[in-house]
Amino acid sequence: MTASERPLPSGPQQWAWTTTATPIGPLGLAATPSGLLTVVFHADAGTADRAVERLTRRLAAAPAAPPSPCHDLLAEAADQLTAYFAGRLRAFSLPLDWSLTSxxxxxxxxxxxxxxxxxxxxxxxxxxxxxxxxxxxxxxxxxxxxxxxxxxxxxxxxxxxxxxxxxxxxxxxxxxxxxxxxxxxxxxxxxxxxxx
Known part of the structure; x- marks a missing residue:
């Protein structure tokens, strides 16, 4: 079992959040040090706030302030999504944190x-x-x-x-x-x- 396949720890987990503009609307992105954790569609202010609240409860911690390894992952995810929507990227090469599914x-x-x-x-x-x-x-x-x-x-x-x-x-x-x-x-x- 790899680190990204383990169940979420019982204590607080470091994570970060951002939103990125895309042609299909804003996407919310959350990452842990293990990888990209979630992508949230229609991440306007209200949807983003609700997603952050859910993740804060689930991960037992508020999103980390920059800088952190999580923010580096979010920047890479946003760059790859921009390239995907511009037709320049066909395969994502991001580390993924699979802990929200089992x-x-x-x-x-x-x-x-x-x-x-x-x-x-x-x-x-x-x-x-x-x-x-x-x-x-x-x-x-x-x-x-x-x-x-x-x-x-x-x-x-x-x-x-x-x-x-x-x-x-x-x-x-x-x-x-x-x-x-x-x-x-x-x-x-x-x-x-x-x-x-």
Whole structure:
């Protein structure tokens, strides 16, 4: 068991928080010295405050003030996300802290991170089959919904076996935008009607 696979310690844990602007809205990022801990969609002020409160309770400590190793990880994560959204990065190379997930969900997410590259999609059922759990397609969907590291651990790349887009906690518009960025879906066409 590696350090990033151990359960959260019972005492306070050092961590840091930041938000970064992206084309799909602000993302909240939290990191521990072990790696990126979570990515939070729609991290406007209210959502960010609630996320920080939850993490403060869970980690038994308030976010660390800069500088810290956690802040270095956050800066690297923000840089890699910027490169991803600009189309210059196809694979994240961040250390990940998996401590917010465990058991079957962690197995699913690790398989997703390792085995579903940029520009591809996989069916819920296929992931279940890869894990040797062919009757667990719904459980795979549950794992996607509890993914603490969306975008970096690409749950947006998981779709229905019949070709449907499937669900996505942050919203289907965000999922479509991510899949379009990766060339899986055509980019949305926006039209603007102007008065004459």
């Amino acid at each position: 058991g079957f969900n962690r197995r699913v997410l690790r398989e997703l991170a390792a085995g579903v590259p940029y520009g591809t999609v996989v069916a819920y059922q296929t992931l279940a089959d890869r894990l040797g759990e062919p009757s667990a397609a719904r459980a795979v969907g549950t794992a996607m919904g509890s993914n603490p590291l969306p975008v970096v651990v690409p749950c947006h790349r998981v779709v229905e076996s019949d070709g449907g887009i499937g669900g996505f906690g942050p919203g289907l518009e965000s999922k479509r935008a991510l899949l379009a960025l990766e060339g899986v879906l055509p980019a949305p066409v926006l039209t603007r009607v102007t008065g004459s």
